[in-house]
Amino acid sequence: MKIAILTLPLHYNYGGNLQCYALCTVLKKMDHEVQVIKLIQDIQLPPLKQRPYLYTKRLINKILGRKYSCILAEQRLIKDRDIVHQYADEFIRKYIPCTNAQYASNEELKEISNLGFQVYIVGSDQVWRPKYAFPDIRAFYLSFLKKEKVKRIAYAASFGTDENEYTKEQQQDCGILIEKFDAVSVRESSAIKLINDTLLWNCKQLQQVVDPTMLLDKIDYLKLVNQQFPAPANGLFYYILDMTSDKKRALDDICRKTQTTPFTVFPKSTLPDSKVEDKIVPPVEEWINAFEKAQYIITDSFHGCVFSIIFNKPFIVYANANRGVARFNSLLKLFHLKDRLIYSAQELNIEKINAPINWHQINQIRKEQTELAMLFLKKNLQVPQENVT
Structure with missing residues (x-):
């Protein structure tokens, strides 16, 4: 099947890149065609009206010898970005298959429907934490998809916390969107309680699974x-x-x-x-x-x-x-x-x-959890019988 993975924007985060690499690797071993939706979150300059105050404050901090007092910090980060991230960029290019197109807004994400993906997998990492979600938390519940019939799956999605960080509007919108998912798995046990008891969402096949990095072994x-x-x-x-x-x-x-x-x-x-x-x-x-x-x-x-x-x-x-x-x-x-x-x-x-x-016990737990996670993926990535010729 042709699968699109939606995770947080890839950059220099070791865990973020490796969880994406692991999920891609596992899905490819299952003979699926996989691409990661390439989200681009550019460094933004401060709003024009705020710059005089902000730059003056930073100048004073610099004169006082305080840390984090670079006056034109954003401009410097933009200028140095390709050098600073060179190894991460190389790893992503080499090991993580991304879409050719880049997406930086909900409007741009709507174009993905034209690429013919049969399955969309959201995860892993803190994709369901509003303060980390880019371009918008609703995008990580696949709000950009049109009404075409595709499979929607969450794999090891994380809220990152056991507290409800959603606004009432976000909670309502994402609650409607998650009902369209064919299967939902979360990374933390606290997420199940959050969904059932606090957010009051209705999810199909809600279960906990391990982070995708645990689906590979040390030797991998x-x-x-x-x-x-x-x-x-x-x-x-x-x-x-x-x-x-x-x-x-x-x-x-x-x-x-x-x-x-x-x-x-x-x-x-x-x-x-x-x-x-x-x-x-x-x-x-x-x-x-x-x-x-x-x-x-x-x-x-x-x-x-x-x-x-x-x-x-x-x-x-x-x-x-x-x-x-x-x-x-x-x-x-x-x-x-x-x-x-x-x-x-x-x-x-x-x-x-x-x-x-007790590493013997722990490795046995990981083996069992990996088997459960693989069963979740295999079950929900089966080709519907009516599509088999």
Whole structure:
């Protein structure tokens, strides 16, 4: 079948790119023709009326020596974008089949109906979180489709939170749209409760499935790593999206108690006015390699947690409240790993850090969950009998 995947715009996010890669890979192995709808979310300049105030404020911050005080930050980001994202762009071009056309609005998305897709799959990642949805949350419920008869499926769609972040209008519109879906699967157990008890939506075949990255094995990811990347022999890989002083304390504490050497895969700087070479996002292959080489891992990233499980590495997850804790709770509960989650460095002790992980049990759970997810896909991607000749 000819399948279109709709996920958040692809850029330099390791987890976002790999979940899309994994779903494409699985569907292609099932002999489907797959394309990802190429959403383009360009960096926007501030509104003209706001610029004098905004630029003056940034100038004052710069004079005072404060961070994040680049006066023309947006212009600098636009100028440096292709260099900063070069490795991510290369990975997407090489491994993720995207539509030739690019789409930046709901109106443009309406043209997709002319491409002859038989199935539209929404997911995975936080596609149903309004603040992340581009161009509009309704698009991720396929509002742009005309009345043609196509299959609509959600695979491991995530709200990112167990709170209702929808406006009344969004809740009503998306509730009508989701009823048109032939099957709905969500990534978090909390999403089922949110849909049934809070949003009060009617969904067909509503169930929880694992993130698509878990449908592939460690060996599948290591096949992508075709060069050597530096990593200490006894290294602790830290992948922290939002570093704080308390997270730094947790990192230092684990290093000290495990006698490991910290290393990361992250740009040297994320400040807009830094040198462009310091802002380059390292290759996803280096990120994968870090999980293979690490002796221990600490992360505040959902996919950092997922890949720690895939690679069977001892890890600690520092809850990232700003990005959504429900994702971590659901994943860790599923794998009986909630003791790996902390909210502050004070919770760390040698017993928690060195607590054994039953990888045999966890790998068995992942095997069972993968089978359930594959059954969901196979069942809902069957060619209707009347179309078989």
